[in-house]
Amino acid sequence: MELTQTFKKLQTIIYILFVSLARQCESKKTIHIGGICIMSNHWWFHAKTFPYVIQSAFEDINNATWILPNYDLQLHMKDSQGSPGLGIKALYEFVHEPPVKTMLIGPAKSEIAVAVSQAAPVWNLVSLLYSAKATTLNNRKQFPNIYRMNFNERSFNPVRVAIMKEFGWARVATLTIQEEPYVSQMDDFHNQLAAEGMTLVSAGVLTASDDDYIAGQVKTLKQYDARIIVANINDLYVRQVFCEAYKIGITGDKYVWMLMNWAATPGWPVKTQPIYGVAPNSSCSVEELYTAAEGYIGMEQKYLSESSEKTISGMTPSEINDRAWSRYSKYIDDGELSLSHTYAYDSGWAIALALQAAIPKLAMINKTLEDFSYDDSTMADIFKECLEDLSYFGSSGPVAFDSSGTRVGITYLYRWANRSNREIGYFDGQTNLLNWYSPLKWKGGSPPLDSFIRKDVELMLPVGVAISFITLAILGLGFAVCLLIFNIRNRKMQMIKMSSPNLNNMLLVGAMAIYGAVVVGAFDVRLVPLDGITVLCNAQTWIVTIAFTLAFGCMFTKTWRVHVLFTNQKLEKKVVKDSQLFGMVGVLILVDVLILTTWTIVDPLKASSFIMDEELDETNDDLIIIPHYTECQSKHSLWWLLTLYCYKGLLLIIGSLLAWETRKVTIPGLNDSKIIGMCVYNITVLSAFSVPITHLLTDAQFLTRFCLISSLMIVCTTTTLLILFVPKVMMRSQNVKVGNFSLGGGTSANHTKPTGSALGNGSRMNLKVPKVPKMDNDLQLADVTSMGPNGLTDEVSTPKSTRMTNIGSVTT
Numbered sequence: 001m002e003l004t005q006t007f008k009k010l011q012t013i014i015y016i017l018f019v020s021l022a023r024q025c026e027s028k029k030t031i032h033i034g035g036i037c038i039m040s041n042h043w044w045f046h047a048k049t050f051p052y053v054i055q056s057a058f059e060d061i062n063n064a065t066w067i068l069p070n071y072d073l074q075l076h077m078k079d080s081q082g083s084p085g086l087g088i089k090a091l092y093e094f095v096h097e098p099p100v101k102t103m104l105i106g107p108a109k110s111e112i113a114v115a116v117s118q119a120a121p122v123w124n125l126v127s128l129l130y131s132a133k134a135t136t137l138n139n140r141k142q143f144p145n146i147y148r149m150n151f152n153e154r155s156f157n158p159v160r161v162a163i164m165k166e167f168g169w170a171r172v173a174t175l176t177i178q179e180e181p182y183v184s185q186m187d188d189f190h191n192q193l194a195a196e197g198m199t200l201v202s203a204g205v206l207t208a209s210d211d212d213y214i215a216g217q218v219k220t221l222k223q224y225d226a227r228i229i230v231a232n233i234n235d236l237y238v239r240q241v242f243c244e245a246y247k248i249g250i251t252g253d254k255y256v257w258m259l260m261n262w263a264a265t266p267g268w269p270v271k272t273q274p275i276y277g278v279a280p281n282s283s284c285s286v287e288e289l290y291t292a293a294e295g296y297i298g299m300e301q302k303y304l305s306e307s308s309e310k311t312i313s314g315m316t317p318s319e320i321n322d323r324a325w326s327r328y329s330k331y332i333d334d335g336e337l338s339l340s341h342t343y344a345y346d347s348g349w350a351i352a353l354a355l356q357a358a359i360p361k362l363a364m365i366n367k368t369l370e371d372f373s374y375d376d377s378t379m380a381d382i383f384k385e386c387l388e389d390l391s392y393f394g395s396s397g398p399v400a401f402d403s404s405g406t407r408v409g410i411t412y413l414y415r416w417a418n419r420s421n422r423e424i425g426y427f428d429g430q431t432n433l434l435n436w437y438s439p440l441k442w443k444g445g446s447p448p449l450d451s452f453i454r455k456d457v458e459l460m461l462p463v464g465v466a467i468s469f470i471t472l473a474i475l476g477l478g479f480a481v482c483l484l485i486f487n488i489r490n491r492k493m494q495m496i497k498m499s500s501p502n503l504n505n506m507l508l509v510g511a512m513a514i515y516g517a518v519v520v521g522a523f524d525v526r527l528v529p530l531d532g533i534t535v536l537c538n539a540q541t542w543i544v545t546i547a548f549t550l551a552f553g554c555m556f557t558k559t560w561r562v563h564v565l566f567t568n569q570k571l572e573k574k575v576v577k578d579s580q581l582f583g584m585v586g587v588l589i590l591v592d593v594l595i596l597t598t599w600t601i602v603d604p605l606k607a608s609s610f611i612m613d614e615e616l617d618e619t620n621d622d623l624i625i626i627p628h629y630t631e632c633q634s635k636h637s638l639w640w641l642l643t644l645y646c647y648k649g650l651l652l653i654i655g656s657l658l659a660w661e662t663r664k665v666t667i668p669g670l671n672d673s674k675i676i677g678m679c680v681y682n683i684t685v686l687s688a689f690s691v692p693i694t695h696l697l698t699d700a701q702f703l704t705r706f707c708l709i710s711s712l713m714i715v716c717t718t719t720t721l722l723i724l725f726v727p728k729v730m731m732r733s734q735n736v737k738v739g740n741f742s743l744g745g746g747t748s749a750n751h752t753k754p755t756g757s758a759l760g761n762g763s764r765m766n767l768k769v770p771k772v773p774k775m776d777n778d779l780q781l782a783d784v785t786s787m788g789p790n791g792l793t794d795e796v797s798t799p800k801s802t803r804m805t806n807i808g809s810v811t812t
Contacts, residue, residue, distance in 0.1 A: 476511075
């Protein structure tokens with residue numbers, strides 16, 4: 001009896017549970033999802049995988065009690081047969097045939113996805129794509145309702161930028177194939193570089209696979225000093241690119257190549273089988289290819305996560321994969337599933353999770369999932385918002401979308417070393433962080449540089465050279481000052497008086513100015529700013545020009561006077577006073593001033609920094625020296641210098657001729673002709689040799705140019721002073737008096753000694769010439785009859801009854 005009652009109670013409980021379960025099943029509503037895929041009549045037979053996998057995802061979702069408990073997902077699949085037209089036809093049938101499709105999944109092929117996804121927003125349908133890769137789909141304005149589970153090619157670009165930031169690289173070159181999606185991917189990368197303030201040094205494009213063309217593109221990388229190279233190429237090009245890079249030396253420790261990991265699949269250096277119908281080509285040996293590829297960084301996004309963590313479905317990625325293979329591989333022509341099947345499975349879960357998240361948001365506007373209609377843009381926006389908020393772990397790894405509908409996930413990084421590819425870390429697209437399994441090891445202990453270090457080096461005079469020339473110039477200046485003091489203190493001495501001491505003083509002032517110009521020329525940017533260098537350059541030009549005129553002009557005019565006096569062939573009295581010589585020097589200086597003033601006003605010298613050819617540092621092959629030097633120039637400075645050279649050169653030529661014509665005049669004290677001639681020859685020869693050379697020297701030889709010019713100034717000036725004044729100093733020390741003199745190379749036994757009264761108080765010098773056989777340089781002067789207290793005075797006179805030559809007189 002009790003057993004019977006117990007059995008009845010159990011029956012009642014079972015009945016209640018059964019009724020409750022039946023009612024619950026009857027209360028679940030169906031959400032219809034439209035799917036478009038290639039299921040027949042197409043070469044891409046692997047696409048048959050996707051309908052099976054998506055259906056298995058929906059089954060897992062419908063069997064789960066925690067997600068969409070009141071709904072079932074039902075997949076409606078249509079065959080596009082690989083035709084965009086049939087894809088559009090399928091979409092049209094979806095929207096015109098009941099029931100209403102809440103969302104779409106697919107199409108798988110890019111061109112069909114473009115056609116369908118462009119039209120779907122008209123009916124407010126949101127699409128999940130799992131295989132289409134067309135770069136056109138990146139246009140969010142044109143395709144506002146698509147979300148792609150497969151990784152967009154552009155998703156690698158943030159990884160590349162992150163790696164560059166990690167190692168401090170700001171310069172990069174790219175090399176890509178002239179086809180999609182490679183070109184669009186690189187265009188996006190270039191935009192990201194610009195946004196980050198990084199520099200794109202070269203952007204090569206491969207349009208042909210022949211060696212010569214590829215070699216030209218690779219050589220461009222070297223021409224632009226590319227050290228970090230992003231090669232967006234496939235396995236058809238990788239052998240040729242690395243081979244050409246190896247040949248020109250842009251592989252190895254100082255270079256980093258980044259490429260897609262699948263571009264260099266295991267054993268790629270020895271592959272010979274055709275790729276895309278083309279046999280791999282390379283003129284390098286296998287060993288050379290292995291050497292060239294050493295250290296490259298590869299990246300990929302895995303189809304199947306290798307994690308043992310359970311996915312959103314409650315199974316691990318490997319369990320999902322194994323089940324798909326065991327169930328569906330038999331339906332595929334070659335028994336191989338598409339690698340993208342994990343993306344299709346995760347797309348089913350993304351739809352379910354988005355719908356689950358939309359329920360409370362729809363409740364706020366008094367709507368439910370089954371209320372969706374093709375004219376309801378509000379619900380479509382809510383679905384999109386929920387998709388963008390998703391974050392879960394699927395069979396392909398972490399899943400999330402950004403506002404552009406692009407998958408954000410994990411990118412795995414590899415490094416080629418010792419003939420093998422080793423996983424070294426990953427990039428988390430959600431956190432934008434790089435994670436290394438262990439610190440990367442670099443030769444030398446630090447990452448390679450993204451370019452040569454370029455160091456600006458101001459070429460300046462070595463301190464020792466500058467000090468040496470300044471010291472020599474100061475010593476010369478001191479020597480000139482001593483001679484000036486000597487000349488002034490002994491100006492009444494007969495020997496000094498007869499050599500025009502005032503002109504000698506002027507010459508010494510010019511010499512001191514030239515020494516000062518050497519000191520000024522040794523100044524550089526270490527001591528004076530650039531504006532100050534401009535002032536010094538103009539000052540040095542004025543000083544040297546006028547100082548030369550003072551020094552050489554005095555010698556020139558003294559030689560001219562001797563020439564006038566002793567080549568007089570008209571038997572006329574000649575009077576050449578010192579004041580006339582000063583006037584001549586003044587005229588020469590006036591010409592200088594006119595030229596220099598015009599130059600300074602019209603085309604002034606300005607100090608500028610000039611860059612020379614780059615040089616590789618001898619001790620550091622990562623360092624390039626960029627030498628530059630400061631020099632004063634003007635637009636037409638060469639022509640101004642030529643004007644001065646012609647003017648001064650003319651003076652040198654005339655001075656040399658005058659010195660030559662008076663070379664046989666020997667009048668100690670009165671005539672410095674031979675001495676001056678030596679000085680003129682000295683200056684002429686050295687100037688003719690040195691000045692052209694200074695203009696022939698290259699910029700790199702600025703030190704030689706400075707030394708040559710400074711040496712010319714010091715040697716010419718010092719030699720002139722030694723020749724002109726040392727004999728006078730020696731004669732002064734020996735207390736030598738000036739007595740008889742001759743004109744020419746011969747001597748006379750009939751020289752008359754001047755009387756004491758004539759030497760002491762007279763004011764004239766009478767040169768009596770009883771007989772002059774011919775008017776040439778062999779003329780003998782007979783007598784010195786008078787000399788005033790100031791040297792040679794007014795005139796030369798002879799008796800009227802005697803045939804004579806009035807040589808002339810000099811007044812000081």
